[in-house]
Each structure stands twice: as C-alpha cells, then as structure tokens.
Amino acid sequence: MATPFRLYNTRTRTVEDFEPLVPGHVGLYVCGMTVYDDCHIGHSRAMVIFDTFVRYLRHRSWSVTFVRNFTDVDDKIIERAAEAGEDPLARAERYIANFHRDMRELGLDDPDLEPRVTATIPEIQALIGKLIERGHAYAAEGSVWFDVPSHPEYGALSGQQVDKLRSKDPGVGKRHAADFALWKAHKPGEPSWESPWGPGRPGWHIECSAMAWSTLGETIDIHGGGIDLVFPHHENEVSQSECAHGQTYARYWMHNGMLTVPTGRKVGGRATGDDTPGGDEPAAMKGKMGKSKGNAVNIDVLLREYPAEALRLFYLDTHYRSPLPFDADALPTSLGKLARLYEAREAAEAMGGEEPPDDVARSLGADAMRVLELARAFPSALYASLDDDFNTAGALGHAFELARAINRLSNHKKANQRGGPVVAPALAAFSLLSKTLGLMTLSTEEFQLEIKAKRLPRLGFTSEEVEGLLQQRAQARANKDWSRADQIRDQLEEHSIAVMDREHGSEWRVRL
RNA sequence: GGCGCCAUACCCAAGUGGUCAAGGGAGAGGUUUGCAAAACCUCCAUUCCCCGGUUCGAAUCCGGGUGGCGCCUCCA
Structure with a gap:
C-alpha cells in the first residue's frame, strides 16, 4: 500500500x-x-x-x-x-x-x-x-x-x-x-x-x-x-x-457509533408504514435505538420499502464512529442521493459514441475536461478518504462531485451524442465505488424496478395502470390536448409519481 | 457519583494548524420545456456552541463554561 x-x-x-x-x-x-x-x-x-x-x-x-x-x-x-x-x-x-x-x-x-x-x-x-x-x-x-x-x-x-x-x-x-x-x-x-x-x-x-x-x-x-x-x-x-x-x-x-433517535422526532413514520401522527414521543423513545427502548425498527420491515443500497448509503454517508440519527426523512433522503448517482451513471453511459470531431471536442471543452479530471482523480481521492480512518462520507462527497460534472456535460446537447473520451474513466470511477462501498451494484434498470416494486404498492397504483395512463397522455399530447395531458400528469403527481417528458417519450419515476 | 465521545449553514454531513470551510437536501432566481419534471447555472456559514490561551497563523491545539450523546444493567 x-x-x-x-x-x-x-x-x-x-x-x-x-x-x-x-x-x-x-x-x-x-x-x-x-x-x-x-x-x-x-x-x-x-x-x-x-x-x-x-x-x-x-x-x-x-x-x-x-x-x-x-x-x-x-x-x-x-x-x-x-x-x-x-x-x-x-x-x-x-x-x-x-x-x-x-x-x-x-x-x-x-x-x-x-x-x-x-x-x-x-x-x-x-x-x-x-x-x-x-x-x-x-x-x-x-x-x-x-x-x-x-x-x-x-x-x-x-x-x-x-x-x-x-x-x-x-x-x-x-x-x-x-x-x-x-x-x-x-x-x-x-x-x-x-x-x-x-x-x-x-x-x-x-x-x-x-x-x-x-x-x-x-x-x-x-x-x-x-x-x-x-x-x-x-x-x-x-x-x-x-x-x-x-x-x-x-x-x-x-x-x-450508535444509531440514535433524535429528540422530538417521529421514528420510522413512512419508513415503517406506521402512520401515527408526529409530535413528541415518550422520553424513552429517544436516544440509542434498542429493543428495550421500544424504538427499534427492524431491518426486514425497512427493506420491504427501500432498496438495500439506500440503507447502505444511509449508513456510509456518516463517519462510522459518529452517532447516526435516524428519523422519517433519513431513508427518503438517502434514496434520493442514491438515485442521483445512478442517474449520473446513466447519463455517462448515454454519452457513449464516436470520438468527437475537433470542433465538437472544442465546444465540449471545459466541461469535458472537468469530468475527465475528476474521474481520473477519483481512485486516489477515494483511497485517501478511506485510508484515513475509513472515511466513507468523505469518499462519497467525491462521487457526488463527479456526478454533477457528468450531468453538466451531458446537458450539453452535442455531448449527448458524443461524450466519447470521458465515458470510460467516468464509468470506471463508478465501478470502483461499487467494488469498494457496495453502491451502484445494479443496472439502472434493475434499480428503477426495485424502487417501483418497493415504493409503488404504497402509492395506490400498479405499473400497468401508470403505463396505461401514460399511453392516454401520449395520445393527448400528440393531439396537443394539453389540458387532458396535464390532468393525467397531475393525477399521477398527486400520488407521488413523477412524469418526465423526454425526446423519445415519457418516463416515470416514483417521487422519493 | 465515575469513565468516555461529540458540538460545522434551515436540515443531514466532510474537513481537525496555513490558498475560496467538501458533498447532499430544503429555499430564492435563471437556462431548458407546450407547461412541467429531471438536469444544469447563480445565490444561500468572512465563519465553524461560548469565553480565555498557545501560535506569524486555529473550526482545527490547550484550559474553562454550556449543551447533546454513549457506557458503568442487556445491548451493534
């Protein structure tokens, strides 16, 4: 070493x-x-x-x-x-x-x-x-x-x-x-x-x-x-x-360090499917999580609703020796962060293509260079953090910097077709993250399917119903019937289903 | 009563002696969009609980205070 x-x-x-x-x-x-x-x-x-x-x-x-x-x-x-x-x-x-x-x-x-x-x-x-x-x-x-x-x-x-x-x-x-x-x-x-x-x-x-x-x-x-x-x-x-x-x-x-339940906050909440109203819980509920305190949330219960990697990210996003506060927002936040990483990787993959002609490369310039720089520095940055008392939270910070740089580049229209030279180093960086921290081990599709499988049942829809509504909406959009299209979208949005119109059609995600 | 850990923005959270105090979320404005969403850009701690001290220089070291947590009983 x-x-x-x-x-x-x-x-x-x-x-x-x-x-x-x-x-x-x-x-x-x-x-x-x-x-x-x-x-x-x-x-x-x-x-x-x-x-x-x-x-x-x-x-x-x-x-x-x-x-x-x-x-x-x-x-x-x-x-x-x-x-x-x-x-x-x-x-x-x-x-x-x-x-x-x-x-x-x-x-x-x-x-x-x-x-x-x-x-x-x-x-x-x-x-x-x-x-x-x-x-x-x-x-x-x-x-x-x-x-x-x-x-x-x-x-x-x-x-x-x-x-x-x-x-x-x-x-x-x-x-x-x-x-x-x-x-x-x-x-x-x-x-x-x-x-x-x-x-x-x-x-x-x-x-x-x-x-x-x-x-x-x-x-x-x-x-x-x-x-x-x-x-x-x-x-x-x-x-x-x-x-x-x-x-x-x-x-x-x-x-x-211990997982703790902060004062005056709701434990579990949407995480456990327990819809008890918020507010102050008994004093015994706060502090270290434990069976005897009656504030324990079982892991199998949480895994029914959240992908395992969201839990993993939740844990690794704080230094291992620090107390880790758990409340109702903890898992939604971690899942959102995880999705951000997956989406950045997807954006990098989508940039695959030919070596860009000179004029395109020039126009990509600074943004492409930034991705390249961060992707190449990623292994040593990750090692530096983890070698220093296993600082997983610091290591994750580097991954998010890379994610933003990739998204920025991919916003560039020309880069969408021709990100060529930056794709491989960026994907290698994410692959290193998978190997070391065990995050992003799934394909983006598998990840999205897992989210849908675990989150959708609570939202009152099946995938088929959502797809059906989106087909109706596509028809309405084709007819420029915007009010009908928006009405369908609002209906889905009310149930925490986000619709994204892309060039090639509409996608949907469970809002986290 | 004893032992130990911690205190960074609205929230979560890195950094522990020296260029601008990572990153994520929330919030405000903008780009994009049929309108949105997502993404991106800009803004968001001249300052790191308080008071002293050491130092050319401290969020970072030392002393005191305040607050939170863990252990001394089963505990990951």
Whole structure:
C-alpha cells in the first residue's frame, strides 16, 4: 500500500497507522448478534460498516480473515424463550436464520467464519480451566467467576477504575463486586453442558474470547463492534484472554457509533408504514435505538420499502464512529442521493459514441475536461478518504462531485451524442465505488424496478395502470390536448409519481 | 457519583494548524420545456456552541463554561 492505512484505536483514543501482525494479512473479529429477536437497523449499521470495511481492505490487497460470531445462548434468549414458551436453542436457531436472510437481503457478503457459542463449549471450558490454573478465576457453588483484582490492567481499554464502578449484581459466591461469571451454574429449564465445575452454561464474555482464540489465535489484529460494548464486554474479553494466554488480545479496537433517535422526532413514520401522527414521543423513545427502548425498527420491515443500497448509503454517508440519527426523512433522503448517482451513471453511459470531431471536442471543452479530471482523480481521492480512518462520507462527497460534472456535460446537447473520451474513466470511477462501498451494484434498470416494486404498492397504483395512463397522455399530447395531458400528469403527481417528458417519450419515476 | 465521545449553514454531513470551510437536501432566481419534471447555472456559514490561551497563523491545539450523546444493567 502506498499510503499507510490509518485507523482510530479505541484503546489509545488516537488514529494510528495500521500494521497487522502478519504483513499483508488481517485477522478481524467482530461481535455479532445475540439472537433473541430480529435484527434492527442499529444492528445492521454495524454489519454494513464491517462488511464494507472488509470489502475495502480486500480491494486494497490485504488478505482478511473475517470472523463474526453468534451468541446463541444467553440470559436474554432464555428469558424471551420462556415468555414465549419455546426452547431457547430453537429460538436462537430461528433468529440466526432470520439474520442470515436479512443480511443477504442487505447485500452483505458472508464472513469467513461465523462461530456460535453452542459450538464452542470445549474451547470455552479449556479457557476457563486455564484461568483457574493461573489464579485468575475461582469456582463457587457450581459457577466460575473471573477474579478481577487478580488483573491489575483491568479497565485499561475503557478507562474504568474498578472501585468507581456501580456494581450491582451480587452473584452467588462472588468475592469482589466487579467479578463476572465465566460459567453459570445450571438452573432448571435452562440449556446446560457438563463441565468440571458442574453442569451449566458459559457467561456472556468468555464466549467471544474463546471464539476469537479458536478462529484467529491468541492475538487478533482488529476487534470490532458497537461502542456500547466497550464496557464491560470488551474490557472483560481483554482480561480473560490476556490472563489466559499472556499475549495482547487485540491490537486495534474499532467501534462503531450508535444509531440514535433524535429528540422530538417521529421514528420510522413512512419508513415503517406506521402512520401515527408526529409530535413528541415518550422520553424513552429517544436516544440509542434498542429493543428495550421500544424504538427499534427492524431491518426486514425497512427493506420491504427501500432498496438495500439506500440503507447502505444511509449508513456510509456518516463517519462510522459518529452517532447516526435516524428519523422519517433519513431513508427518503438517502434514496434520493442514491438515485442521483445512478442517474449520473446513466447519463455517462448515454454519452457513449464516436470520438468527437475537433470542433465538437472544442465546444465540449471545459466541461469535458472537468469530468475527465475528476474521474481520473477519483481512485486516489477515494483511497485517501478511506485510508484515513475509513472515511466513507468523505469518499462519497467525491462521487457526488463527479456526478454533477457528468450531468453538466451531458446537458450539453452535442455531448449527448458524443461524450466519447470521458465515458470510460467516468464509468470506471463508478465501478470502483461499487467494488469498494457496495453502491451502484445494479443496472439502472434493475434499480428503477426495485424502487417501483418497493415504493409503488404504497402509492395506490400498479405499473400497468401508470403505463396505461401514460399511453392516454401520449395520445393527448400528440393531439396537443394539453389540458387532458396535464390532468393525467397531475393525477399521477398527486400520488407521488413523477412524469418526465423526454425526446423519445415519457418516463416515470416514483417521487422519493 | 465515575469513565468516555461529540458540538460545522434551515436540515443531514466532510474537513481537525496555513490558498475560496467538501458533498447532499430544503429555499430564492435563471437556462431548458407546450407547461412541467429531471438536469444544469447563480445565490444561500468572512465563519465553524461560548469565553480565555498557545501560535506569524486555529473550526482545527490547550484550559474553562454550556449543551447533546454513549457506557458503568442487556445491548451493534
């Protein structure tokens, strides 16, 4: 890589040059879902960010082993399953299937490995055994606790001081308030496994240490996840792994910001098909999106109405570490921006043609040169942004500059026929955007069809009805019956269907 | 009570020591059009929450204040 790749490291609170342990190869472990319910758009923000991150690293010739786990046995799953009167493991299985369905729908690549807690029990027990052996854990009444005071470094990642914590959970047999469970003694009705300490199940944090260890070894290059996991989850992982192995657990910590619901705004709205009136929602609704706050919007619901790439653009249009506010305008805005990119690419394609004669080239002059300049500079501009702590929002800014330059050139009548020399570099730039950020991966036609399929049902029309009306309107226009033509157009416009009269006929779009 | 992050125009959002403060949306005017829509052009922050300080020079660094958010309980 020509320029260093720079990444913010939560552990040091600074942006650092990224150097993997083994040159050219990156081991990445990302905390995935606890599968007790459907994936909401806060979860999928993390999924999209890391998917895109891996895509980019690979594009830049790093070899990446991407591991994203499933926590398929835990308190919450057991609790929810009990409420629903079902088997916890069956519930987890169902939500894993749903998650896979949602990620596929979102257009994400599968991670290289997706370990599950229930398939990592031997490794978890081995790790716990090691910790007891080394004096960092103790068994008490069928459970095993991590001995926090035995690890002086505890708190380094999150900046917490053990004696300042508001510890609540008393726990049976715990020696220190900050100690946390590695192994939980079996309770009736809960899934359990045999162990040297009696039947039970893993605690919350040990699983990730074990899964990272079994898939990537004692030291991983980058550990990712939501910023809300820093404490206690990641802090505890560090202690478990470093006390067991005596090696640095993760060299870089990469945390994404939360999806938030701003104060006094409507959540979802047209996005969810929920037509509750706007206005102030209960205080509990604002802040971080989460199931327990009752403000979660499930990803599958949104994907029924918006193309996956609109979600992707929504996520990538803000730096991954910033909080991302979600409201009713968010997706329409992102979809509009995405459509702008597609339309610019279409305009570039339409300019294909012969090498222009000199007089035409001269008349295209400055505008054509501008496109050429931006298109050729695009790769280095994109790399500069993404190499700088994965600044996807900055990278997108460059794409929009190019889009405007293309549209400007294509407005030029002569360019419409003869944009020749600028087309290839412009299309190459958009192709690079597809490869790295996963946007504009469809043909323009596919994209328009997807929009129509997802948006039209809410507008009270079928494609056939719209086409029928447009035929009537074409007839009226041919007869210069402008009032009839305008009446049809107004009727469609009322239902958010925009009609555009082109030289070769009328097109229509769903207004975003 | 403890730890940490953030504060850029009407809205969203890049930029984090040095030419004019990206980009998108909204708004105003114009080109185009049968009229529109879309697209394009022009305008839209002499200024980056406030107050001090460092510097030849700060939105960018330091100190204080105010406001918002995350974590300390399950959390992407």
